Amino acid sequence: MSPLIMGRSKVKGMSAEELGERSAALSDALEAGGSQLDPGRVVDARAVIEKVTARTSRSGNHTVVALAGATGSGKSSLFNAIVGDGVATVGARRPTTSRPIAAVWGDDDASDLLDWLEVAQRHHVQAASTGAPATGGGRPSKGAPAVAWNLDGLVLLDLPDFDSRVEAHRLESERVLELVDVFVWVTDPQKYADARLHDDFLKVLSTHDAVTVVVLNQADRLSADAVTQIRGDLARLTAEDGIAGVQVLATSATTRTGLDELAMRLGTAVAARNAAQARLAADIRATSGRLRVDVADTEHTLPDAVDAALVEALSRAAGIPTVVAAVERDYRNQAWSRTGWPFTRWVRALRPDPMKRLRLNTRDSVEEKLAVTAGDVRSVLGRSSLPPPTPAARAAVDLATRGVGDGAAEGLPHRWAEAVSDAATPPGPELSDALDQAVVGTSLRMRAPLWWRVFGIAQLLLSLVAVLGLVWLVVLVVLGWLAIHDVSTPSLGPVPYPLLMFAGGLLLGLALAALARWLARIGARRRGQVIRGRLTDAVAAVAAERIVGPVRAVLARHRAAREGLDRASA
Incomplete structure (x- = not known):
């Protein structure tokens, strides 16, 4: 009510506490708005805040x-x-x-x-x-x-x-x-x-x-x-x-x-x-109203989950498909080297290690295969040797980040929209470095499956049986050459045990190796899915920290500025 209404000796007005709250709300709005508010209007608003403090402290x-x-x-x-x-x-x-x-x-x-x-x-x-x-x-x-x-x-x-x-x-x-x-x-x-x-x-x-x-x-x-x-x-x-x-x-x-x-x-x-409070409150309302055009009536609320298209684009740029393929190939190599036919396993050892080529593994023993830790790699290399993203992958990242920025900036004034767009696009190589470190820092440790051990023991037993059968046959051949015919050879039907042991050990070992190869392909795909999930989570964390987080911060500042101006002009 106006302090100038005729015939009233006392009128209801704004208290000093309420005036202080509105001034504080305006100050908070300026702090939150920052450079996204019109500089000239900000100067005027700060002058009003200073005037409120100066006037309320005097007479x-x-x-x-x-x-x-x-x-x-x-x-x-x-x-x-x-x-x-x-x-x-x-x-x-x-x-x-x-x-x-x-x-x-x-x-x-x-x-x-x-x-x-x-x-x-x-x-x-x-x-x-x-x-x-x-x-x-x-x-x-x-x-x-x-x-x-x-x-x-x-x-x-x-x-x-x-x-x-x-x-x-x-x-x-x-x-x-x-x-x-x-x-x-x-x-x-x-x-x-x-x-x-x-x-x-x-x-x-x-x-x-x-x-x-x-x-x-x-x-x-x-x-x-x-x-x-x-x-x-x-x-x-x-x-x-x-x-x-x-x-x-x-x-x-x-x-x-x-x-x-x-x-x-x-x-x-x-x-x-209360005329002074009424005048100052009107000043706050007026300057808040002028600043209100610099903020929208609402702002977007980003979902908790990072946009799937953004994660997919970043995953490709980070080389996750390459890492997953290397993990699957390495799993198969390890499975075959531990469950394959013992007489040909040494050939596998001559093949290059796909994980070492990417600088993602520095194992000292077979038991610690795929056991690299972030500290090990950073202390020695600092980063991986993954190939740089292709132009298509970089374009996909730009498109995805622009989509996040454009979606979050929809309906915002120009300065705020630019701030959101800048927040969604980290400058320089920061994003690439963060993605590389996320890949390097993701644990690829795995425990050897039980079936590896079972198949490995079975292959050793079959190999031993085959060798024993072979040795037995050689002994029999030598005895025959020496014309010693009194040695009795047990047999299973028409097939003597030495031949059965030799042929059976070889054939069963080859069959078991073929089964192990088939199981290794299945296991490699599953292991790849697990590692892909870990790496994708790491990339999503980078996206949340480097892209979505800064965008949320800008939207939070917009919300704080809007609510502060609304409180000040209420």
């Missing part, structure tokens, strides 16, 4: 009211009429007022506040000079100001003309208007529709309707009908500026017309003791 019992108007509006005469003394210089030459002049009511010291306002010329209004009781309603005696209200705590400023032909005067008026609590816009019958008043002040300060008073001065120069017509026209123009429902006061410093009503408005603002 909380004073209300600063500024009489502002164009050249010739008679605000200095109006100022003198309210004060009851010729404090401000009134003259025909323009501009007359070059520096702000202050009139202070009450015994509380306002020096600190006026020092902050940088108002050097000050006048203390004595209680007796009001010519009326503190809360009386009678008309003051002739020669006294038309002030019949208790104005203790009022600091009334007469400002230089805001349309002065002297630039320093205009700038001084605008500077002080940034700091005061209540605006009294004084205009006259000739300039009430002036664009400078409406476009540069009333429209800009349309959110400050609670601390705005519009005065049509020099009403004594008009007829009663003309005053009614111009007041209505001025009220209409003010409503078009965004300040609806404003009541235009008609005053005259010469005939004292309307001074009682104006003084009553000022007394109401002083009695409420």
Whole structure:
């Protein structure tokens, strides 16, 4: 509710705590928004935050009211009429007022506040000079100001003309208007529709309707009908500026017309003791509203799981298919070397190790095959020898990361969309290095399957049987050559045991080797799937950390900025 509502000595307003919360919310929004907010509006917002801190720490019992108007509006005469003394210089030459002049009511010291306002010329209004009781309603005696209200705590400023032909005067008026609590816009019958008043002040300060008073001065120069017509026209123009429902006061410093009503408005603002909070809250709302265009009404929420297309593209770029193929090939080699026919296993040892070629394994024994750890590799090599990604793989990664960025940036303002896109595209070789380290750091350790051991023992037994059968046959041949025919050879039917052992050991060993080869192919595919899953999880972790995480951080900042601005402007 406006602190200027007529007839209320107390009005509900914003507390200092609530004002502090809104200022903090605006500060948080600026911190979260960073460079994604318009730099000029950020500067203005920080100035508002500083003003809130400075104003709330000074003279909380004073209300600063500024009489502002164009050249010739008679605000200095109006100022003198309210004060009851010729404090401000009134003259025909323009501009007359070059520096702000202050009139202070009450015994509380306002020096600190006026020092902050940088108002050097000050006048203390004595209680007796009001010519009326503190809360009386009678008309003051002739020669006294038309002030019949208790104005203790009022600091009334007469400002230089805001349309002065002297630039320093205009700038001084605008500077002080940034700091005061209540605006009294004084205009006259000739300039009430002036664009400078409406476009540069009333429209800009349309959110400050609670601390705005519009005065049509020099009403004594008009007829009663003309005053009614111009007041209505001025009220209409003010409503078009965004300040609806404003009541235009008609005053005259010469005939004292309307001074009682104006003084009553000022007394109401002083009695409420919340005009400063209302002005500052309006400043926060206004600057938050201007910043609000730099953020969207909502933002995307990325799912917990990393996009499958992104993981697939990164997996190909990281060389996971190559690693999986090497793992499968190495599994088959190991299986065949441990379960194959013992008489030909040595041939397998001559084949190159696919894991060593990729610098993904540095085993010391067969039992630790596929047992490389991240520390082992980094301490020696620092990275793998995987081939670099192909142009097609790089293009797929670019397309996937762009898709993540575009999807997350949809609906966001340009600066935020650029920030999301940049976050989704890590600079330089950082992503490639992270993917390579993820591959290197993924454990490829495996435990030898039980069937390897069973088949290996069986092959050794069959080989031993075959060798024993062969030796037996050789002995029999030697004995026959020596013409020793008394040796009896056991047999199974027509087949002697030595031949059965030799042929059976060889044939069963070859059959078992063929079965082991088939099982090795199946096991290699399963092992490849397990390793692919581990590597894919590692790549997904890189994507979450290097791509999705930064994008989420930008969206979180956008959400914090949006919510902070909404809290500040509530």
